């Protein structure tokens with residue numbers, strides 16, 4: 001029996017009918033075509049599937065689409081504003097924070113929340129905050145570097161940070 | 174990977190959730206889903222109906238009443254870790270919550286869901302057992318309270334009835350507010366600020382100076398699976414110390430036998446002793462003395478391995494409690 005759901009994804013209201021067992025990640029990728037979010041381990045360990053649900057990062061492979069009913073989801077596709085990459089995206093680009101890129105969408109989503117909670121993290125705090133995201137290529141070094149660089153840019157230009165935060169909150173239902 | 178098929182209902186209230194449980198055979202409650210969904214995907218659980226209680230705001234609360242702290246069943250690990258009330262009333266709870274899984278797991282996983290799942294090695298199971306918590310359970314005929322010692326009945330089995338729902342966990346406060354000792358040992362401690370509220374002594378982190386140690390201190394140490402962060406074996410201790418002598422101790426271990434258990438033999442061995450490194454090391458050797466039930470083993474850790482690691486975790490927790498970092 002399909003269940004009607006209404007989820008605001010990247011600011012757009014999406015109404016759909018889903019099988020209850022549809023995972024949020026499948027809903028995003030297959031139903032909405034938002035394939036930026038990846039499936040890695042499929043067992044809530046690797047973080048490739050991290051999205052923000054009402055602002056909180058979650059592993060969308062361990063969340064049913066029906067559980068997101070009435071909530072707001074932000075995926076990697078929703079971070080850029082008016083054609084400008086989010087400062088965290090820029091920092092990953094500038095600091096070579098990715099190699100194959102498979103972990104990157106999840107990493108970036110996690111970093112956006114990490115920097116919102118702790119705008120001036122130490123390298124150790126960044127590493128602790130990335131516990132739920134596995135990268136098989138980079139050795140994490142440049143991901144940490146990118147995160148620290150993003151923290152600096154965002155501190156120097158709080159306007160763009162605020163704009164993104166507001167965008168996240170505006171979709172927060 | 175999909176779960177098997179199921180029917181889905183969203184409960185609008187606790188009463189409705191109970192009514193749905195009564196009217197559906199083989200139904201399970203869905204909170205954050207971080208224990209149940211993985212089980213269902215592995216076909217280790219195949220409920221025909223899921224009742225989603227994730228929207229029940231009433232069950233998301235933290236309140237301190239006198240010497241008890243009441244945590245609503247749907248409060249997430251992340252909310253517990255971030256709560257000032259929790260940190261003041263019982264800093265052990267906040268530290269344990271902040272060390273569960275990873276940030277995403279802490280954003281979704283709930284304390285009620287965690288204990289309902291009753292993994293023998295669960296962080297909450299071990300720590301709440303040492304803290305002598307109690308669990309509020311509601312059914313059609315009202316609420317009842319289950320002492321944590323009666324709550325866990327076996328691996329993945331609890332005292333919660335078929336048509337009952339866990340509504341809250343109540344935990345005694347600690348009389349002494351342990352401060353951040355800055356030992357970066359990765360055993361569930363996080364980097365939150367030092368809380369200097371209401372305690373009247375200093376630890377000497379140099380390793381000596383235990384003469385001034387007073388009050389009730391709680392600590393937890395665990396060995397976790399490196400990828401999933403699921404605890405494999407954990408030890409929780411609450412020691413009541415006067416002039417560095419242990420007046421009373423509560424010690425619990427998880428991941429050793431089919432449920433979290435109190436290690437009474439270790440408690441007895443610690444009581445009356447001065448808490449020195451040598452005395453602690455001797456006391457934890459009694460860990461398996463009175464545990465009776467067979468030590469469990471699985472693909473991550475054999476029974477023999479757990480038997481060796483468990484006393485080490487209890488020892489680490491005790492060392493942290495008295496301000497001695499372990500090696």
Ligand code: FES
Nearest residue numbers: 040041042047061
């Ligand atoms: S795919 Fe979700 S955590 Fe790995």
Ligand code: FES
Nearest residue numbers: 099101135136137
């Ligand atoms: S860049 Fe390849 S997994 Fe992280």
